[in-house]
Amino acid sequence: MVRIHLRQYAGFFADTLPAQRRVSFIRNFTPPRSMEEIAARIQQSYRSRERYGPFGFGKWIHHLPQIDAFLQGNIYEVKPITAEFVPTLECTFACPDCTYRDWKTRTAAEKGKRYMDFVLMKHLLEELSRAGVKGIIWTGGGEPTLHPQFLDGMRFAKTLGMQNGLFTNGSMLTRKMVETLLFEIAPAFIRISINAPTPESHRRFHCYPSRRHYFSQILGILKHIAILKLDPRVRTTVGLGIIVNERNLAVIGDFGSFLHSLIDPSGGRIDYIAFRPTVHYGGADKTQLSAELAADAGTKYRGLVLPAAAGIRGLSSIFIEERFEDILRPQQTQVPFCLAHPWRVSIAYDGKVYLCAEQNGNPDFCIGDLAVSSFANIWRGPQRKKVIQRLNQELFHRSCPPICVLTYMNKVLNAFPFPLISAETAGIKQTLETLRGKQHPHVDFL
Numbered sequence: 001m002v003r004i005h006l007r008q009y010a011g012f013f014a015d016t017l018p019a020q021r022r023v024s025f026i027r028n029f030t031p032p033r034s035m036e037e038i039a040a041r042i043q044q045s046y047r048s049r050e051r052y053g054p055f056g057f058g059k060w061i062h063h064l065p066q067i068d069a070f071l072q073g074n075i076y077e078v079k080p081i082t083a084e085f086v087p088t089l090e091c092t093f094a095c096p097d098c099t100y101r102d103w104k105t106r107t108a109a110e111k112g113k114r115y116m117d118f119v120l121m122k123h124l125l126e127e128l129s130r131a132g133v134k135g136i137i138w139t140g141g142g143e144p145t146l147h148p149q150f151l152d153g154m155r156f157a158k159t160l161g162m163q164n165g166l167f168t169n170g171s172m173l174t175r176k177m178v179e180t181l182l183f184e185i186a187p188a189f190i191r192i193s194i195n196a197p198t199p200e201s202h203r204r205f206h207c208y209p210s211r212r213h214y215f216s217q218i219l220g221i222l223k224h225i226a227i228l229k230l231d232p233r234v235r236t237t238v239g240l241g242i243i244v245n246e247r248n249l250a251v252i253g254d255f256g257s258f259l260h261s262l263i264d265p266s267g268g269r270i271d272y273i274a275f276r277p278t279v280h281y282g283g284a285d286k287t288q289l290s291a292e293l294a295a296d297a298g299t300k301y302r303g304l305v306l307p308a309a310a311g312i313r314g315l316s317s318i319f320i321e322e323r324f325e326d327i328l329r330p331q332q333t334q335v336p337f338c339l340a341h342p343w344r345v346s347i348a349y350d351g352k353v354y355l356c357a358e359q360n361g362n363p364d365f366c367i368g369d370l371a372v373s374s375f376a377n378i379w380r381g382p383q384r385k386k387v388i389q390r391l392n393q394e395l396f397h398r399s400c401p402p403i404c405v406l407t408y409m410n411k412v413l414n415a416f417p418f419p420l421i422s423a424e425t426a427g428i429k430q431t432l433e434t435l436r437g438k439q440h441p442h443v444d445f446l
Contacts, residue, residue, distance in 0.1 A: 035424055035427045035428070037415075038415055038416065038417075038428065038431075039427070039428070039431040041411070041412050041415055042058070042061070042412055042428075042431050042432065042435070043431065043435065045057045045058045045408055045409075045411075045412050046058030046061060046435045046438075046440070048322075048408070049440050049441065051318070052274075052318050052320055053272060053316055053318065053441050054189060054237060054239070054272070054441040054442050054445075055274060055276075055318060055320055056440060056441070057408035057409060058435070058440060059440050059442070059443045059444075059445070059446050060081075060340075060343060060409050060446055061432045061435055061436060062436055062440065062443040063081050063343075063443075065079070065132075066078045066079060066081065066342075066343060067429075067432065070339075070413065071416075071420060071425050071428065071429075073418050073419055073420070075339060075342060075388075076342075076380070076385070076388075078342035078343060079131060079132050079133075079342070079379070080131065080132075080133055080342060080343060080344055080345040081132075081133065081134050081135065081343055081344065081444055081446050082133065082134070082135045082136075082137060082343070082344045082345075082444065082445050082446045083128050083133045083135070083136055083137070083344070083345050083346065083347055084137045084139050084344070084345070084346040084347070084357040084360070085124075085125075085136050085137060085138055085139065085144075085346075085347050086116075086139060086140060086141035086142070086144070086346070086347065086348050086349050086360060087115065087116045087121065087138065087141075087144050087147035087150050087153060087349055088114055088115045088116065088141060088142045088143070088144065088146050088147045088349050089103065089104060089107060089114035089140075089141040089142045089348075089349055089361075090111070090112065090114055090115065090142040090143070090146050091104075091140065091141075091142035091143045091146070091169075092143050092146065092169065092171040092172065092208065092212075092214065093143070093169055093171070093206040093207060093208050094206070094207040094208065095205070095206050095207060096207060096247075097243070097245060097247075097278050097280065098140075099140075099279070099281060099358070099360075100140060100141055100142075100360060100361055102281075102361070102362075103141070103360065103361025103362070104142075106361070107361075114141075114142070114349055114350075115146075115147055115148075115349060116147065116349040116350070116351075118149045118152065118153070120351055120371060121149070121153050121156075122153075122156055123370070123371075124347055124351060124370050125153065125156055125157050125160060125162070126160065127370055127374060127375040128162070128347070128375065129157075129160040129161065129162055130375065130376075131375040131376065131379070133162060133345075134162060134163060134444035135162065135163045135164075135165060135188070135442070135444035135445040135446075136154075136157045136162050136163070136164055136165070137165045137166070137167060137445060138150060138153070138154065138164065138165070138166045138167070138168075139166075139167040139357070140167070141348070141349060141360065141361075142349075143168065143169055143171065143172060144166065144167070144168060145166075145168050145171075145172040145173060145177070146172055151177070151180055151181070151185065154166075154181075154185045154187065155184075155185060158185060158186075163187070163188045163444050163445070164185060164187035164188065165187055165188050165189045165190075165191075165442070165445050166181070166187055166189070166190045166191070167191050167193065167241075168190065168191070168192055168193070169192070169193050169206070169218075170192040170193070170194065170214075170217075170218040170221060170222070171214045171217065171218060173192075173218070173221045174221070175221070175224055178221060178224060178225055178228065179228065181236070182225070182228050182229075182231075182234045182236055183228075183231075183233060183234070186234075186235060186236055187236055188236065188237065188442050188444070188445065189236060189237040189238070189239070189442055189445070190225075190236055190237070190238050190239075191238075191239050191240075191241050192218070192222065192238070192239070192240055192241065193240075193241045193242075193243070194218065194222075194240045194241065194242060195241070195242050195243060195248060196215075196248045196251060197251055197254040197255045197257070197258035198215070198251060198254060198258075199213075199215040199216065201248060201251045201254075202214065202215040202218075203215065204247065205247050205248050219261075219262065222240075222262055222270070223262060223268065225238055225268070225270070226262065226263060226268025226269055226270055227267075227268040228268075229268055229269040229270065229271075230267075230268055230269060237271045237272075237441065237442070238270055238271050239270065239271050239272040239273065239274060240270060240272070240273040240274070241274055241276075242255065242273065242274065242275045242276075243275075243276060243277065243278045244275055244276070244277050244278060244289065244293075244294075244297045244324075245277070245278035245289060246289075246293065249293055249296060249297055249300075252275075252297055252300040252301060252304075252305065253300040253301075253303065253304035253305065254304075255273065255304075255305045255308075256304045256305045256307065256308030256309070257308070259273065259305075259308055259309055259312060259315070260308060260311075260312070263312050263315070264312075269313070269314045269315070270314075270315060271314065271315070271316060272315065272316040272317070272318055273305070273309060273315065273316075273317055273318065274318040274319075274320065275297070275301060275305075275318065275319045275320065276320045276323045276324075277289045277294065277297075277323055277324050277327050279327065279401045279402070279403060279404070280401070281358075281401050282399075282401075283397075283398050283399055283400065283401070284330040284331075284332040284333075284397060284398075284400065284401070284402050286401070286402075288327045288328065288402060289324070289327060291328055294324040294325075294327075294328075297324070298319065298321075298324065301319045302319075305317060306319075322408065323403055326402065326403050326407065327402050327403050328402075329402075330401075330402030330403070331402065331403060331404075331407045331410055331411065332396060332397050332400070332402070334411060335410050335411055335414040336392075336414065337392045337396065337410075337414060338391055338392065338396050338400065338406070338410055339410060339413040339414055340406035340409040340410045340413055341355050341356050341388075341391070341406065343406070343409070343446050344356060344357065344405070344406065344446050346359075346360045347370065348360060348361060350369075350371070351369055351370045351371035351372075352366050352368075352369050352370075353366065353367050353368045353369065353370055353375075353378055354366055354367065355367055355384075355387055355388070355391065356404070356406070357405070358400065358401060358404045358405070359399065359400070362399070364387070364390065364395055364399065365387060365391075365395070365399075366383075366387070367379075367381075367383050367384040367387050368381060368383055368384065405446075406446070409446070416428070
């Protein structure tokens with residue numbers, strides 16, 4: 001068993017950083033002056049659930065074995081809670097801002113064949129279950145619902161005791177499929193990435209041929225889901241995701257009328273609509289949504305979308321302010337290391353395991369292959385250790401985006417003053433215990 005204390009982990013990487021970055025490291029790694037300040041940071045992170053619901057930042061505090069390993073300073077023994085699971089790299093859309101555009105380019109020779117074999121799928125899910133993973137997010141890569149056996153895969157994950165969640169663009173959903181999902185499989189959530197509120201803006205945003213009428217198909221399915229959501233047997237959270245960039249900024253305000261066209265005639269229900277900025281990949285220095293455009297998006301949201309959403313029963317309207325702010329001040333300028341990566345892992349359609357979903361398909365972040373090795377061996381193996389070393393020597397600063405799903409967890413974990421004395425550990429655990437009494441949506445999907 002590999003055991004490296006976080007203080008050693010920190011010292012090792014400080015020594016390997018270039019001189020300019022070492023100065024930044026020393027400044028940024030200075031711990032808070034008091035345990036009260038650390039407690040306040042934890043509480044502030046957890047309170048984000050009140051504003052952002054399932055997008056809140058504090059779900060990690062509910063997972064005691066991982067917390068205990070981390071507080072002991074042993075990052076290598078923290079096991080993942082959530083696995084992002086990519087059943088296919090094929091997609092109905094050709095979005096210019098696709099997170100996995102480079103991955104698709106590298107595998108272009110295999111286009112049309114990039115599907116996970118079902119035997120392999122079951123093996124991978126069994127390995128993740130044995131590793132203690134609690135939540136499986138069916139996601140891209142490509143469009144997960146394109147896989148002909150993705151429903152069978154979700155059923156299998158459910159029999160293994162893991163929760164399912166689904167990220168989809170909605171283009172392949174059918175009435176029968178959503179009825180199976182909501183009444184039989186009952187995933188914890190389904191998030192449909194709609195991104196644009198009119199047929200033309202939707203086609204332009206996702207770059208599909210004009211002969212395809214995906215927007216009207218998706219709108220029809222959403223109306224059907226909204227009606228099904230009135231059935232008390234349906235417990236799945238269903239939401240709409242919008243990533244904001246230059247290509248849809250002009251129509252952001254039109255989501256107000258879109259919501260009423262979706263909900264009012266049906267009398268149905270959708271749980272939330274959530275706005276966050278597009279992230280351009282290629283490192284912390286990659287040009288992102290400007291402050292001016294982010295402010296414009298916020299103005300349109302508050303002036304047009306929020307009032308419309310307020311009139312729809314049961315709908316939460318979410319604009320993730322921190323993401324629009326922090327995309328301009330990358331986490332790499334605020335924390336020296338990525339310490340949150342062990343809590344969440346990504347599995348590709350070919351069985352490859354990646355350190356995190358943000359870097360799925362990037363060879364620099366590949367830690368093993370579940371088609372030929374067990375998850376336990378990969379997690380404790382030399383390849384994972386090598387990738388983690390490179391991550392904090394260079395990759396975190398060179399290749400990682402300015403914000404990611406684990407950014408706000410990273411800001412808290414980097415604040416802990418290792419090595420902790422027993423009184424400090426007890427104080428942190430007391431803070432966490434107090435918060436754990438409060439409900440957080442979808443705690444197994446970090």
